[in-house]
Amino acid sequence: MISSLLTRHFGFDRLRPGQEAVISRLLAGQSAAAIFPTGSGKSLCYQLPALALPHLTLVISPLIALMHDQLAFLRSKGIAAATLDSSLTPEESRRVMQQASDGQLKILMISVERLKNERFRRFIQQVPLSMLVVDEAHCISEWGHNFRPDYLKLPDYRRELQIPQVLLLTATATPAVMADMQAKFEIEDEGLIVTGFYRANLDLAVVPLPDEARDGWLHVELARDPAAPTIIYVTLQHTAEQCAARLQQAGIKARAYHAGLDATLRSQIQHDFMAGKLDCIVATIAFGMGIDKADIRRVIHYDLPKSIENYSQEIGRAGRDGLPSRCMVLANHSQLPVLENFVYGDTPDRAAIVTLLEILQQSGSEWEFGLLRLSNDTNIRQLPLKTLLVYLEMAGIIAPAYSYFAEYRFKFVLDKADILARFNPARRQFLEQVFASAPLARSWCTMDFEALWQGYQGERSRAAAALDYLQQQGWIELESKQMTEVYRVLQQDLDIATLADQLHGLFEKKEQSELARLQALLGFFTSSSCLSHELARYFADQAAPTHCGHCSVCRGEVAQLPSLPSRTLPNEQGLRAWCEPLVALCHSRDPRILTRFLCGITTPLTTRLKARSLAGFGQLASHPFADVLTAVSNIYAARQQE
DSSP: OHHHHIIIIIOOSSOOTTHHHHHHHHHTTOOEEEEOOTTSOTTHHHHHHHHHSSSEEEEEOSOHHHHHHHHHHHHHTTOOEEEOOTTSOHHHHHHHHHHHHTTOOSEEEEOGGGGGOHHHHHHHTTSOEEEEEETTGGGGOTTSTTOOGGGGGHHHHHHHTTOOEEEEEESOOOHHHHHHHHHHHTOOGGGEEEOOOOOTTEEEEEEEOOGGGHHHHHHHHHHHSTTSOEEEEOSSHHHHHHHHHHHHHTTOOEEEEOTTSOHHHHHHHHHHHHTTSOSEEEEOTTSOTTOOOTTOOEEEESSOOSSHHHHHHHHTTSOTTSSOEEEEEEEOGGGHHHHHHHHHHTSOOHHHHHHHHHHHHTTTTEEEEOHHHHHHHHTOOHHHHHHHHHHHHHTTSEEEEEEEEEEEEEEESSOHHHHHTTSOHHHHHHHHHHHHTSOEETTEEEOOHHHHHHHHOOOHHHHHHHHHHHHHTTSEEEEEEEEEEEEEESOOSOOHHHHHHHHHHHHHHHHHHHHHHHHHHHHHHTOSSOHHHHHHHHTTOOOSOSOOSSBTTTTTOOOOOOOOOOOOOOOHHHHHHHHHHHHHHHOOOOHHHHHHHHTTOOOHHHHHTTGGGSTTTTTTTTSOHHHHHHHHHHHHGGGTTO
16 A cells, blocks of 8 residues: 555655655554654655545644645645645635545644644544644754744643644654653654664865855855855844845845745745755745755855754755755854854843742732733743743643633624524524624624623633634634633742742753753864764764765864954943943843843843844844853942842
């Protein structure tokens, strides 16, 4: 059966190493984790079984662009697949949900966040599911390079939806991350299938260069073969724009690509690159997930990648056709402070954690909040805030009850009287009550659930289900927003000081782990051992040759990186001149708040205060955070009570 499906739908006569072992387990009704390097055919591991399994396969995918790429591929192979994402119109979403309900789809792709949507969970619980596929599954692990707290809830969702088997897919799992993934999804050792990470066609090179020499080197390199498909990775969006503009002036068909661009423009740039109309993309890490262009000949890191895992993933986009391709890193120490700032920005202050715990303690037995509002109230970025909530769950202090949209609004597609006439008297009466509790403003009716309960004892969940049904029938257009989280509070008598110390300690430990990851990256690039061997060994592949013959170390070019330039900090008067306008706005002399400001690290507080417009914002972004913190602390730490 495998071979006939493989040939008929995908045009292959055999599977790659590892694929057959994964697919055989899935078709035998067991779960699996596939740890394959980028470009080695992970997607086929779920696409082929999905055709053979009796019910729908639900795929968790990290990016809309990745889902759309996969969808286009599946449809080109005649496979019934769809996505549910924010780019769809209400009518398109209705059509997809109807297809899933009718059993017309084999694969449905969603983001992990969609599972928090009460309307979607109500819907998907009614659809028979054969398999859950988690792409980028390393996101579930705190020890991974891209931890996403929402992924931690996937094992619970799987149990709630009674999905019999699961497939985890990733290209960047270290041994610790593999063990974490296995434990959370209860996958046996036999179900963990790891293929080799060694790529014989990739030439890996570390090119030590000071910042000011990179553009000249880049022009010379690209001029050797201007039409060779190339990805240049940078850290910041404005760097992408500047670098692409300089290349265009030099006659290179290049474009910048980053998350700050309009989605339609990003899609067009990606399409032009895939079609060969562009030769070079200068991109942040927003580009590349799921890009299946086989003939990329060069991947150049203009800036240091964020980690060895990111580096492996990004160079994995080169040479998927098996032909020789070059991967070059323009490396020096001066890029380190920018990467470190990303880490420091995600560590909440102890005082912010105390604020969060005080809000929790005052909430009673049920804690209800919107994430954005809570982020602003506590001055904790949303990602670390989600992580904090997970830590509180793990400590048995709170438990997620449910989430809902605070606001539902709808407009009639059919006339109200026509809709009511379609129901029996009892249901018609309830709908009349729902409509009466949804005042009309222009063309939209906004649902007032409190008025429904006070006036008619109408339950919120029943009204929401009724509106969902009307939308599915195409009789109304329904919008929902302002996601509200509701947690049960299991412990109300908290020792806030002790708990804040423990939680802050966890974040400091994570901060040190991330900083160590950066040092490991520098250690890898300056290694005197074969780069191909060291990279494979990092991902538990012991089979790679110890001397590949196609890396800069094997050519006798062990990298000596230019050291971090000696940078002098302003004197106390200069630092005060930059900090005092922020102190006046936020009424705080907390050294970490001021250091983040000077290093250009945004927080909910500085965003709310529009601190970017102040002269001091980002003035010391190229300085090591620790140095700036020491200088600011010497000035302000003793004066915080002034």
